[in-house]
Amino acid sequence: MTDEYAIEVRSVTKVYQSGKGEFRALHNVSLQIKKGEFVALMGRSGSGKSTLMNILGCLDRPSSGDVLLDRENLSRLTDGQLAEVRGKKIGFIFQTFNLVPTLNALKNVVLPMIFVGVPKASREHRALELLRRMGIENWATHLPSELSGGQQQRVSIARALSNNPTIILADEPTGNLDSKTGEKVMEFLSMINKEGKTILLVTHDPLLTRYTTRTIYLKDGEVSDRP
Amino acid sequence: MISDIFTMSLDALRSRKIRTFLTLLGVIIGTGSVIIVATAGNSLKVYIKEQWNFFDPTGIIIGVGTNSKPPQITFTEKVFTDADVKKIEGLPHIKGVAPVGIIAFKKVMMKEGFLKWQTKQGGTMWASTPELLKVLDLKLVSGEIFHEGKNEVLISEGTAQMFGKDTSLSVGDTLYVQQITGRILKAKIVGIYNSSSESNILSKLTVPAMIGPVDPYYTTFFGSNVGGLLRKVTAYTILYAAAVDTESVNKAQVEILEYLNGASDANKYKDEKTDFVFITQEYIQERIEQILSVVNMFITAIAVVSLIVGGIGIANIMFATVTERTREIGTMMAIGAKRRIIMQLFLYQSAIIGLLGGILGCIIGASGGAFIIQILGNYVQELGFSTSSAHLPLIYPMEWFVIATISGLLIGILAGVIPARKAAKMDPVVALRHE
Ligand SMILES: Nc1ncnc2c1ncn2[C@@H]1O[C@H](COP(=O)(O)OP(=O)(O)OP(=O)(O)O)[C@@H](O)[C@H]1O
Numbered sequence A: 001m002t003d004e005y006a007i008e009v010r011s012v013t014k015v016y017q018s019g020k021g022e023f024r025a026l027h028n029v030s031l032q033i034k035k036g037e038f039v040a041l042m043g044r045s046g047s048g049k050s051t052l053m054n055i056l057g058c059l060d061r062p063s064s065g066d067v068l069l070d071r072e073n074l075s076r077l078t079d080g081q082l083a084e085v086r087g088k089k090i091g092f093i094f095q096t097f098n099l100v101p102t103l104n105a106l107k108n109v110v111l112p113m114i115f116v117g118v119p120k121a122s123r124e125h126r127a128l129e130l131l132r133r134m135g136i137e138n139w140a141t142h143l144p145s146e147l148s149g150g151q152q153q154r155v156s157i158a159r160a161l162s163n164n165p166t167i168i169l170a171d172e173p174t175g176n177l178d179s180k181t182g183e184k185v186m187e188f189l190s191m192i193n194k195e196g197k198t199i200l201l202v203t204h205d206p207l208l209t210r211y212t213t214r215t216i217y218l219k220d221g222e223v224s225d226r227p
Numbered sequence B: 001m002i003s004d005i006f007t008m009s010l011d012a013l014r015s016r017k018i019r020t021f022l023t024l025l026g027v028i029i030g031t032g033s034v035i036i037v038a039t040a041g042n043s044l045k046v047y048i049k050e051q052w053n054f055f056d057p058t059g060i061i062i063g064v065g066t067n068s069k070p071p072q073i074t075f076t077e078k079v080f081t082d083a084d085v086k087k088i089e090g091l092p093h094i095k096g097v098a099p100v101g102i103i104a105f106k107k108v109m110m111k112e113g114f115l116k117w118q119t120k121q122g123g124t125m126w127a128s129t130p131e132l133l134k135v136l137d138l139k140l141v142s143g144e145i146f147h148e149g150k151n152e153v154l155i156s157e158g159t160a161q162m163f164g165k166d167t168s169l170s171v172g173d174t175l176y177v178q179q180i181t182g183r184i185l186k187a188k189i190v191g192i193y194n195s196s197s198e199s200n201i202l203s204k205l206t207v208p209a210m211i212g213p214v215d216p217y218y219t220t221f222f223g224s225n226v227g228g229l230l231r232k233v234t235a236y237t238i239l240y241a242a243a244v245d246t247e248s249v250n251k252a253q254v255e256i257l258e259y260l261n262g263a264s265d266a267n268k269y270k271d272e273k274t275d276f277v278f279i280t281q282e283y284i285q286e287r288i289e290q291i292l293s294v295v296n297m298f299i300t301a302i303a304v305v306s307l308i309v310g311g312i313g314i315a316n317i318m319f320a321t322v323t324e325r326t327r328e329i330g331t332m333m334a335i336g337a338k339r340r341i342i343m344q345l346f347l348y349q350s351a352i353i354g355l356l357g358g359i360l361g362c363i364i365g366a367s368g369g370a371f372i373i374q375i376l377g378n379y380v381q382e383l384g385f386s387t388s389s390a391h392l393p394l395i396y397p398m399e400w401f402v403i404a405t406i407s408g409l410l411i412g413i414l415a416g417v418i419p420a421r422k423a424a425k426m427d428p429v430v431a432l433r434h435e
């Protein structure tokens, strides 16, 4: 039954061309993530985790192989269509938060809804609701520079949820936070997973796998079951 | 959607206030200076035109000189005789002709009491016939016309004030006029004339300081260049003719030229190298247009240069902004922004700067223009071009306000295109990795 997969990766290879020649960052990667899973992606630095995340997030294209998101094959899509998929079906959470510094918390959460054309009337309402769920509705009108790292990351979780995506891609979301704040962020991620959201989390911290339902390991660009 | 992106662009500009202000400043200075120069040019244009409206549209000034562009009259050659005046008067499209002999004088003196003399700097006296008053549209405000053969003169209202307001001259006073040659002419004031054109920039051509009869003030002897004949001939420097109506000015001019180039005395007396030269209102208007077209070119040049400078300023800042916001651009692409939206985001910013700069430039230029006109006005009066009655008007060139605003907007868009494209073309993966 393929319809329960949020994402299906079929023999994806990514080769970087650089001045010194070719570099194979991903080699024949195949994996599936079911809807509702909270998957941790682990591996050494340089093992290809971010490369895979970029491909799953429609920011980059594989050199060969296919990615199916919600049963839709991404290989056939144009750049414009990929942007649309990013807006509607993917929620990114970055290590460095990446909030738009000129917009306040609320407007940052509203932003993805603007990009996919959600009507103005429902946007702010939904954004406020998401901020409330993240426990930071009181900070809605503050600029990112006025928020702590943990608060910023919670805004960015709200932003990732704004268009109710198929999957949340979080690349080391706790990497820039102290362990206590990191735990708090993980609790929020765990909470939204329990509400049904599919999450793929890149992390170096084995302790965080207690929040996740499954772990996939990458080793020199190849998938393995063991670290 | 569009309005959301627009609001975001405004937010971005607002969050970098100093940078936005400095970029704006470039555009403001550019468009502001254009408006100032255009306002000054426009006001001068209207002023000059008004000044010249006083020149009788049927009038033709005839002299000798070079028919260059523009024609030059030499006010020293004396060639036109009474016979010429009679002949020209008889031409079909001529209403009247007044000959003018120009007498330059060093100083004007007036007796005050018995022994005390007041002296003023000289000028020119025109020796002519009463016809001149008609041709030049001068009106006697007091006294009467001079009589041929008598030491009588008419003076302008301006001349009446030459010794100051306290000792203003009046009919019956006697002046002593010392010519360049040293000879002193006695001149009894019999009338004072006024002219609406006394405030004219070129009033020297249309409003003489003093007018007297040809006899006794003006007689010239010819001998050498009339084939050895030693005959006493009166020859004039210039003639003032009037055509029967405005439409006939050109025809009259042709008739006069035909006569002069034929068997006229003037043709015999004038230097072979010189031409007959005519000045009419049409000619003067052409000259004014010519001068004004230079002003317009000047304004356009300033406009182009300042807009280019402003545009480069915007482009420069936009490039810096795009580079600085690289990671933000990557983020926006990651959360669903299409390239077109990224493009709009930056284009709006530069367009807003351009438009706002244009509008503020207009406002600042308008007040700067008013200031400049005030200074220019004082200057024009100090130069004595104008009497107190005519001052430089402040007339805004509305078309330049429109041009400046639209150009500001256009230059903002143009300057923003390349930086905005740079932003829109970024690879999101690379942009996200940017420090
Ligand atoms: N644009 C690129 N050109 C060439 N090589 C690249 C490029 N991007 C990544 N690589 C290489 O691919 C490999 C995998 O990189 P990737 O960023 O996916 O690693 P990672 O697992 O995310 O590491 P980390 O844990 O440090 O973030 C690295 O060796 C990296 O040098």
Ligand SMILES: [Mg+2]
Binding pocket: A049, A050, A051
């Ligand atoms: Mg990485």
